[in-house]
Amino acid sequence: MMLKTKALHTVFLLLVSSVSWAQMQSFALQDVKLTGGPFKNAQDVDFRYILALDPDKLLAPYRIDAGLPLKAPRYGNWESVGLDGHIGGHYLSALAMMYAATGQPELKKRLDYMVAELARCQTQNGNGYVGGIPQGKVFWERIHKGDIDGSNFGLNNTWVPLYNIHKLFAGLRDAYQYAGNAQAKQVLIGLGDWFIDLIKPLSDEQIQQVLRTEHGGINETFADLYILTNEKKYLETAQRISHRALLNPLLEKQDKLTGLHANTQIPKVIGFEKIATLTGDAGWSDAAQFFWQTVTQTRSVAFGGNSVREHFNPPTDFRAVLKSNQGPETCNSYNMLRLSKALFLDKADPGYLDFYERTLYNHILSSQHPEKGGFVYFTPIRPNHYRVYSQPETSMWCCVGSGLENHTKYGELIYSHAPNGLFVNLFIPSVLRWSEKGMQVTQTTDFPYKNETELTLKLTKPQAVPLHIRYPKWAGRFEVLVNGKPQPVVGNPSGYVALDRTWKTGDKITVRFATSTHLEYLPDGSNWAAFVDGPIVLAAKTSTEDLKGLFADDSRMGHEAKGRLYPIDKAYALVGDAGTYDARLKPVGKLRFRLDSLMLQPFYEIHDARYQLYFQTLTPAAFEEQKTRLKQQEAEALAREAKTVDKVNCGEQQPEVDHQYKGEKSDSGFDEDGRFWRNTRSFISYQLQNKNRLGSQLQISLLDTYKPDRVSILVNEQPADILSSEGKEIVIRGDGSEVMNVRIEAKTGAPTPRFHQIRLVRE
Incomplete structure (x- = not known):
């Protein structure tokens, strides 16, 4: 209860622990205007990026699928290799929110134009459907008939089609909610009704089979349709298309996240939370809170991000995160902020804001180049590595789509x-x-530079x-x-x-x-820690050399920082007694600290450079022992990578997509050591690139013993020339081609061994 007084100017100060969820509300973006500082700059830079994109190019996949003539060729990159149309949905959201935040008329003009064009495509299709998915009509008809063969990211050998169309659902919703476009609401309702008819013949078991493949937050958008129309069929559909394989363990307060593709899971939980607020289901809301608590407290690094190579690592072991050039993915933080906002408004607990603020400043703000523009996909915590920035004409990654949105809505929870x-x-x-x-x-x-x-x-x-x-x-x-x-x-x-x-x-x-500066250790209890001042994570620029691909080209993996990996044993370490580490920092200015030869500053300020964000803390004796051991491990790992021409990690989403994965009757997963795998009762295939024809051998590793009587391996449709097959390793002679298509077939219809990695090397 709030204390009140009859005295007009008497002020009481107290802490409010909670407010009824039904009463806490955010302000509309139109009501809050940024007036300066790094967030206003980020908004302005994003505005220019949004205007640099061509709506007709983004609409091209939709016109192709509707059989309408093109007004402009579609974009390349991910927009031409299977995820066609997904940026268009994000673009609608970005236009709507940036228009709400700034009132710039060009944004509304583009938004209205895109919605009208999508409505035209929907009319042309004649059944409520509109989408950019390649061969969409054929694909959806197979699903309607119950012909379903899905994996984590491929449904009937189509790249995450429900994830793709979810972006359009969300974009149309945002066009109506943020910018008042009534036509968007009608297109959205038509699309929703088409989807309900699509899945009507499917059993609940078949629905869950479809949901094995990444599908974004499509359950959330059907909950939104219920809010917009008050028609129960949409809420019932939202519940029906909620993925039980994730939900059920969360209901039991079980953390089964290790090895799962991280950004596949987070949007589902946003949907669980929204459905809970509409149905009053405390169990679903508790499940969402448990997920949030698990991810933020045991699976996130200092700047709020999570995952390595897009997957949840074991909470007890962050070594892979420290070593990889594919650190936390920006899309994950985009969705964790959406979940944090939803839970804050539901529970009115400011604890959610502590994570929201930390992630907003240190991951989201840092994920856009503050001058040249461009969005970051991976943010490595590997010492002395760097990030890559997108460009409007070359880069159509998922983190470009969410990046377009990230910097439009800074006013949502001020x-x-x-x-x-x-x-x-x-x-x-x-x-x-x-x-x-x-x-x-x-x-x-002037916060955080002035308190x-x-x-x-x-x-x-x-x-x-x-x-x-x-x-x-x-x-x-x-x-x-x-x-x-x-x-x-x-x-x-x-x-x-x-x-x-x-x-x-x-x-x-x-x-x-x-504020005070302290060391914050990784959740696994290891001796790696980051310096944090208040909510601001500090880091040091270490080098501007070998920033290969700093601004991305249009290659399939242009979002990955492929420059040389600097040995971890050469990274700066904090050596001494534990109580002395913080004292080593010498303040020299506004959020500037001298650390011996390094200068620490807010991580969000560091761009166009390699950096060190995490530091190993060691006693002098441990430092010498660790240095020798790490040096040997690093030398072996870097030597193997130097010999590698191309490789695919079986069962991991991006590597498989990058290598043109195809398959039938296939399963994938990870073992107790966190190693991913894929097997099949029919076939699986990958396409490896043999640049300059340097690769001479294919080295295939398995998690089970190789048995030739159960497996057939072909290279470019010819039986593989197997040089050796000892235990869980197979070595195959390369055929000298620039492209090597590796096909693995089950001979008997029984599951093959679990394949872990295929590596093309020069010997």
């Missing part, structure tokens, strides 16, 4: 409101116009509106002043301080606090 007042959640320079209350709040701040923010009020008339200021978990010496007069602060961090007062125009609230 403030929120409830019947018991206004909540200030983030310290970002902005103006809030709360027309319902006749109130304007101007927030002026202070000021709120200036403007009202149509004096009124009592309780004002709640977030007291962050990381804040020390928290002070609040009203019109220059200090107020007593009661309570602890990770809550709200409430000001209950009748406000008038010109009133000013000043908030001051302190």
